[in-house]
Amino acid sequence: xxxxxxxxxxxxxxxxxxxxxxxxxxxxxxxxxxxxxxxxxxxxxxxxxxxxxxxxxxxxxxxxxxxxxxxxxxxxxxxxxxxxxxxxxxxxxxxxxxxxxxxxxxxxxxxxxxxxxxxxxxxxxxxxxxxxxxxxxxxxxxxxxxxxxxxxxxxxxxxxxxxxxxxxxxxxxxxxxxxxxxxxxxxxxxxxxxxxxxxxxxxxxxxxxxxxxxxxxxxxxxxxxxxxxxxxxxxxxxxxxxxxxxxxxxxxxxxxxxxxxxxxxxxxxxxxxxxxxxxxxxxxxxxxxxxxxxxxxxxxxxxxxxxxxxxxxxxxxxxxxxxxxxxxxxxxxxxxxxxxxxxxxxxxxxxxxxxxxxxxxxxxxxxxxxxxxxxxxxxxxxxxxxxxxxxxxxxxxxxxxxxxxxxxxxxxxxxxxxxxxxxxxxxxxxxxxxxxxxxxxxxxxxxxxxxxxxxxxxxxxxxxxxxxxxxxxxxxxxxxxxxxxxxxxxxxxxxxxxxxxxxxxxxxxxxxxxxxxxxxxxxxxxxxxxxxxxxxxxxxxxxxxxxxxxxxxxxxxxxxxxxxxxxxxxxxxxxxxxxxxxxxxxxxxxxx
RNA sequence: GCCCCCGUAGCUCAAUCGGAUAGAGCAACGGACUUCUAAUCCGUAGGUUGCACGUUCAAGUCGUGCCGGGGGUGCCA
Numbered sequence: 001x002x003x004x005x006x007x008x009x010x011x012x013x014x015x016x017x018x019x020x021x022x023x024x025x026x027x028x029x030x031x032x033x034x035x036x037x038x039x040x041x042x043x044x045x046x047x048x049x050x051x052x053x054x055x056x057x058x059x060x061x062x063x064x065x066x067x068x069x070x071x072x073x074x075x076x077x078x079x080x081x082x083x084x085x086x087x088x089x090x091x092x093x094x095x096x097x098x099x100x101x102x103x104x105x106x107x108x109x110x111x112x113x114x115x116x117x118x119x120x121x122x123x124x125x126x127x128x129x130x131x132x133x134x135x136x137x138x139x140x141x142x143x144x145x146x147x148x149x150x151x152x153x154x155x156x157x158x159x160x161x162x163x164x165x166x167x168x169x170x171x172x173x174x175x176x177x178x179x180x181x182x183x184x185x186x187x188x189x190x191x192x193x194x195x196x197x198x199x200x201x202x203x204x205x206x207x208x209x210x211x212x213x214x215x216x217x218x219x220x221x222x223x224x225x226x227x228x229x230x231x232x233x234x235x236x237x238x239x240x241x242x243x244x245x246x247x248x249x250x251x252x253x254x255x256x257x258x259x260x261x262x263x264x265x266x267x268x269x270x271x272x273x274x275x276x277x278x279x280x281x282x283x284x285x286x287x288x289x290x291x292x293x294x295x296x297x298x299x300x301x302x303x304x305x306x307x308x309x310x311x312x313x314x315x316x317x318x319x320x321x322x323x324x325x326x327x328x329x330x331x332x333x334x335x336x337x338x339x340x341x342x343x344x345x346x347x348x349x350x351x352x353x354x355x356x357x358x359x360x361x362x363x364x365x366x367x368x369x370x371x372x373x374x375x376x377x378x379x380x381x382x383x384x385x386x387x388x389x390x391x392x393x394x395x396x397x398x399x400x401x402x403x404x405x406x407x408x409x410x411x412x413x414x415x416x417x418x419x420x421x422x423x424x425x426x427x428x429x430x431x432x433x434x435x436x437x438x439x440x441x442x443x444x445x446x447x448x449x450x451x452x453x454x455x456x457x458x459x460x461x462x463x464x465x466x467x468x469x470x471x472x473x474x475x476x477x478x479x480x481x482x483x484x485x486x487x488x489x490x491x492x493x494x495x496x497x498x499x500x501x502x503x504x505x506x507x508x509x510x511x512x513x514x515x516x517x518x519x520x521x522x523x524x525x526x527x528x529x530x531x532x533x534x535x536x537x538x539x540x541x542x543x544x545x546x547x548x549x550x551x552x553x554x555x556x557x558x559x560x561x562x563x564x565x566x567x568x569x570x571x572x573x574x575x576x577x578x579x580x581x582x583x584x585x586x587x588x589x590x591x592x
Numbered sequence: 593g594c595c596c597c598c599g600u601a602g603c604u605c606a607a608u609c610g611g612a613u614a615g616a617g618c619a620a621c622g623g624a625c626u627u628c629u630a631a632u633c634c635g636u637a638g639g640u641u642g643c644a645c646g647u648u649c650a651a652g653u654c655g656u657g658c659c660g661g662g663g664g665u666g667c668c669a
Contacts, residue, residue: 028608031612078611313665326667358669382597419631440631470616471605485628489628490628521608543633550632550634
């Protein structure tokens with residue numbers, strides 16, 4: 001049990017004994033570290049509810065708390081804050097216990113849920129660019145967090161591969177290369193043999209075609225109409241289009257896998273909109289038959305507005321007036337699949353904040369249509385846009401999008417350059433240097449993003465992503481690497497870590513106190529679905545370690561009990577940093 | 593028009609669901625390397641939290657209005 005929980009368990013009954021709700025006994029980390037380690041603000045709120053004087057109530061509560069082994073001192077400050085200072089030996093015991101625990105004393109959930117994290121969501125046929133960065137790394141972190149807490153967690157990339165862009169690309173390719181057999185409606189596989197196994201296009205081709213056809217559709221209603229028809233025909237199984245679609249799919253996935261791999265993002269499932277294509281028609285028919293969907297201007301819609309809404313929500317479209325499906329349809333069918341086939345209890349949609357209305361409509365429709373049972377939840381884990389310095393979505397100086405692969409190369413280059421400056425790296429073999437450069441570059445990139453609150457928009461700045469000093473990913477890696485180095489030398493010198501004993505210097509105590517907050521921090525990050533909580537805490541752990549490191553020279557410490565305790569303490573610090581960075585999706589090199 | 597999000601130090605961002613004296617990094621200035629990796633540490637300076645009311649013991653946080661920015665708003669994703 002965490003230190004904070006132990007303290008809360010002392011205060012809750014004390015408040016209850018005073019006749020107020022025990023939840024007022026909640027203990028929190030102190031906001032005034034120079035005054036105390038923890039604090040309890042319950043007396044302020046409880047006094048109001050009970051019509052009593054807050055300081056008097058705090059006094060009464062203190063009289064009921066008696067734990068000399070855990071609490072060194074209790075004070076009442078200001079209007080009724082209770083300041084709590086923990087016994088040094090108890091602090092050491094908490095750290096020692098963590099050091100002996102596989103899970104660092106972070107409890108796994110007692111009742112695991114099946115959690116599906118829907119993230120990444122790249123459109124097929126597009127090379128990944130900076131816009132995909134956030135979805136990928138925030139989602140990856142959320143997935144790892146829930147998995148660590150013991151939930152059955154499944155990450156699904158949910159590709160955009162069954163909508164209008166597919167029809168658009170078919171039309172664009174047809175206009176460029178009408179001779180291809182895929183466009184021959186009379187082509188018969190039985191008589192003429194199977195379609196070619198070689199793709200007629202590369203992902204680069206598709207990426208180039210994409211903006212061209214989008215532009216054409218916007219300008220020419222006739223082209224747009226052809227794209228709609230092609231989409232409809234694809235969705236209804238036209239063989240040549242399906243064969244072509246498969247090529248688009250394969251070349252896309254091959255390339256995108258590489259980019260995600262370089263980022264350390266790993267999906268359990270590479271499903272997409274097309275995965276549920278066979279569910280679309282039956283689902284729509286069922287909704288019509290049940291009377292929850294209706295026809296409107298030739299389209300099929302579901303009304304999702306509720307009486308309490310300030311403004312009427314637009315109805316959700318299940319089909320276009322030509323009968324083709326939209327991403328609303330596939331999103332709903334995907335929920336159906338996840339509930340029926342995968343036993344989803346909670347769906348976390350790590351999706352751009354601009355999709356908020358769409359997802360709200362989908363979630364409501366899923367309830368209305370009976371697809372999503374009451375005991376299952378779905379949430380939009382929204383994140384903000386990556387903007388340029390002009391406050392608009394980021395574009396390169398040339399006005400194009402910056403490819404993810406190019407961005408990774410840029411930060412890796414910067415890390416390699418930094419490594420070249422470092423004297424210590426002179427002797428590293430080239431291969432190791434290259435691997436370190438990649439790990440450090442990606443760490444800078446990921447931490448730079450994840451340390452922002454996910455909902456806020458932020459300004460893309462290459463300098464920030466390739467900065468290695470201060471509050472950065474590489475600083476965290478560096479802290480961990482220093483510990484690894486100490487542990488290696490200690491091991492070489494035959495030194496062994498032993499029990500963590502009561503702290504004797506302030507920096508040592510601060511570090512212990514910080515480490516003791518791991519369980520609450522992880523749970524808070526999960527509750528808020530907010531990786532920046534982990535990032536912030538990881539940085540604090542690293543700075544506390546750095547101060548300790550500067551102040552306490554472990555290997556030359558003459559007191560062997562103290563030295564052995566310190567070795568175990570920094571070993572624990574390394575484990576905590578490693579766990580936190582893993583939850584952020586950041587790797588740690590052995591040296592750097 | 594309507595709905596949602598945002599506005600915090602020169603810059604980029606935090607702030608533990610309303611708590612005490614709003615914190616970091618970068619940039620600036622001044623210190624610390626014969627000692628476990630200086631990608632580090634210590635110190636100085638930097639604020640009317642967009643503005644105005646309101647709610648209460650307490651407001652960056654909640655409510656109302658205004659100013660400014662971004663996004664969304666039925667057949668794109």
